[in-house]
Structure formats: C-alpha cells, structure tokens
Amino acid sequence: RFKEECNGNIELVLESLSERVLASFESLPNLCIGNPSQEAREYRDLYKIWLQLLQTAGLSNLIDIFLRIRSGQLAEPVIRSVVDGLTRIDEPSTNKVCIAILFRMVQRWGVKGQGGAQEQLAGFSDFFLPVVARALFTSAAPAASNANDAQCHAFLSEVSSFQRNLRTAYGARWEETLKREALVGCCGMGEEGARTYLWNMQQLSDRDFREFFIQQLQNLIVRG
Numbered sequence: 001r002f003k004e005e006c007n008g009n010i011e012l013v014l015e016s017l018s019e020r021v022l023a024s025f026e027s028l029p030n031l032c033i034g035n036p037s038q039e040a041r042e043y044r045d046l047y048k049i050w051l052q053l054l055q056t057a058g059l060s061n062l063i064d065i066f067l068r069i070r071s072g073q074l075a076e077p078v079i080r081s082v083v084d085g086l087t088r089i090d091e092p093s094t095n096k097v098c099i100a101i102l103f104r105m106v107q108r109w110g111v112k113g114q115g116g117a118q119e120q121l122a123g124f125s126d127f128f129l130p131v132v133a134r135a136l137f138t139s140a141a142p143a144a145s146n147a148n149d150a151q152c153h154a155f156l157s158e159v160s161s162f163q164r165n166l167r168t169a170y171g172a173r174w175e176e177t178l179k180r181e182a183l184v185g186c187c188g189m190g191e192e193g194a195r196t197y198l199w200n201m202q203q204l205s206d207r208d209f210r211e212f213f214i215q216q217l218q219n220l221i222v223r224g
Helices: 002-027 038-059 062-072 075-088 092-109 124-144 150-170 172-184 191-203 206-223
Strands: none
Touching (some): 002 038, 002 075, 038 062, 038 092, 092 124, 124 172
16 A cells, blocks of 8 residues: 555656656757757756656656556657657767666567567557657767767667667567668668668677677768
8 A cells, every 4th residue: 555655646746747847848959959058058967867767767667657647648758858868968878878768668668579569558669669760870970970989889889789679679660660760761871771781780799780880870970
C-alpha cells in the first residue's frame, strides 16, 4: 500500500513538472544553438537537469509512469525532448545521456516479440524510429569533425552501437527507416552507398563498424 501511494504522488509530481518543463522547451526551440547568452546557458542547464531526471527514471523503471500519465499522451513529447536534446545541446557527454535514455525507452516502451511485433506503447516505433534516425546523424556530424577528442569519440561509439541495437530490435524495419530518413534523406547517399552502409552495419564487428561509421561522417563533412 505504501508503494502504491508513493507511486501515485510521484505520478502527480512528474505530470506537473513535465508539462511545465516541456512547455518551456517548446517556447524557446532554438535558444541553445550557438547562443552564448546567460539565458541560453540557463536553458541548457535546465535541459541537462531534465535529461538527468529521465535517465534516473529509466534506470529505476519509473520512466513507465509516463505511460500512465494522461493515458500515455505525454510519452511522445517526452521522447521528442530527448531526441531534440541530441541536436540542441552540443556537448558529447550530454548527447551520450540522450542515447542512454532513448535505448532505455526502446527496452521499456518498444520492442516486445520478434522484430518489434508488439510494443508496450502502441505506435511507439512509428514515431520513434524516423525522428531518431535523423537526429543520430545530425548530432554525430559535429563530433565526427573532432573524432580524436575522447568525449567525441565515446559519443560516436554510442551512436554506432545504438544503430546496431535498433537493428537487433527492429530488423529490416530499422534498416528501411535508417536508409530513407538518414542515409538518403539526411546525408544524401546514393542507393549503392546506402546498401553498403547497411551491409556493414550487419556484418562488421562493433569496432570496425564504429570506425566505418566515423569515416562515413567525415567523408560527408569533406564533401560539404
């Protein structure tokens, strides 16, 4: 009974907090990007605190409370806030936190059964996979230009591993989404280049695919 009462109180607090935080993010969508102002720094600090909260909730499975708040209607804005964190916060350590949260969401809200045939949150992958595919490459490109930096390299490793984890979870569906939204749509790869990329994602070792992934990003940056 005590646990049930605590969960109810936490649910009320999270609902109120989440609505206010997410509303502030929506009202200032571009404040983080290349802005040195005090307001922008405070905004980034708030964003990082929000991400730390979600990471802690994910580790303790409290993240599932978002499925109960307003019958799950808050889940999509929460997912979007983490995806946006990848592109709004140009800090590899914070970007790694975003990847960890997204992976936990896949584990808790996404795949259940072969190829993600069943999901805890209905329609999760329909929204999640396309926006994640685009954000992964958008956020990884700046890090690839400084891949010798330890933090940048660690973040790129996380992105590389996450792509393979999504393939394990969703199979051909992730490959098709990655090709359409990121490889062709975002990076402008041709059909042959995209097929080579997907083959390497399947066949190479983790280390070799990571290095291939970084090289592909660097090639795109050079081509401009």
